[in-house]
Amino acid sequence: MSKHLSPDVLIRFPSGSMFHPSRLIQRDGTIMWKDALLQNNGYIIPPETEAIESHIVKTAQRLEELNCWASQNLDPWDCLQPLYWYDPNSNYKAFANGCACIFQHATKDLNQVYESICMHVNEFETLELKSNGIFFQRC
Numbered sequence: 001m002s003k004h005l006s007p008d009v010l011i012r013f014p015s016g017s018m019f020h021p022s023r024l025i026q027r028d029g030t031i032m033w034k035d036a037l038l039q040n041n042g043y044i045i046p047p048e049t050e051a052i053e054s055h056i057v058k059t060a061q062r063l064e065e066l067n068c069w070a071s072q073n074l075d076p077w078d079c080l081q082p083l084y085w086y087d088p089n090s091n092y093k094a095f096a097n098g099c100a101c102i103f104q105h106a107t108k109d110l111n112q113v114y115e116s117i118c119m120h121v122n123e124f125e126t127l128e129l130k131s132n133g134i135f136f137q138r139c
Contacts, residue, residue, distance in 0.1 A: 011037070014050040025060040030067060030079040036060065036086050036098065047098065048088055056086055056098035059138055062125070063101060066117045066136070070105060078107045083133050100137040102130065110134060 010018040011033065021034035021044050036056050037044045047053040067080045086098040094100035105113045114129045121127045126137040 011044060011046045013046055013053050014048070015053055025057060026064050029060065029064040030076060031060050031063060031082065035082040036101075039087065045086070045088060047086065052086070052088075052098045055138075059085075059099055059101060059136075062138060063103065063136065066120060069117045069120050070108065070113045072116075074107070079105070080113075081106055094137050094139075099139055100135065102133040102135050104133045 007018070010020055012018050019033050021037070022032050025031050025033055025036065034044060036059075037046060039045055047056060063080055063082070071079050080103045082101050082103045084095070084102040085100075087095045090096045092100070104110060110129060110133065114127070114134055117134075118127055121136075124139055126135070128135040
């Protein structure tokens with residue numbers, strides 16, 4: 001934890017860790033905690049359990065891997081951008097557990113992104129092209 005940040009701006013996680021919302025989930029990645037936790041009302045809701053925290057981290061890892069295929073030879077800010085991720089109030093269990101995400105790309109067309117990553121999806125994962133984004137689900 002930085003000495004220069006007010007503890008009031010940090011989010012306490014079930015694991016006991018405290019992070020700033022703008023901290024990257026993966027050290028060398030592009031996805032921040034606020035990308036996963038920011039709700040439609042503008043509030044950030046931390047994961048309710050360590051299991052959900054772990055699901056969010058694992059989902060972020062896979063999104064970062066898929067981003068490598070979607071964003072080859074592009075600048076770091078030309079990447080996948082989550083639109084909807086962790087929602088504890090969702091009726092869909094995968095969103096309530098942090099295992100699913102809808103995303104777009106900063107600069108590329110959805111069809112182009114889908115085509116570049118669909119062959120890199122594992123057998124236990126789901127990837128679907130939707131009108132407003134690409135749906136990804138682990139497990």
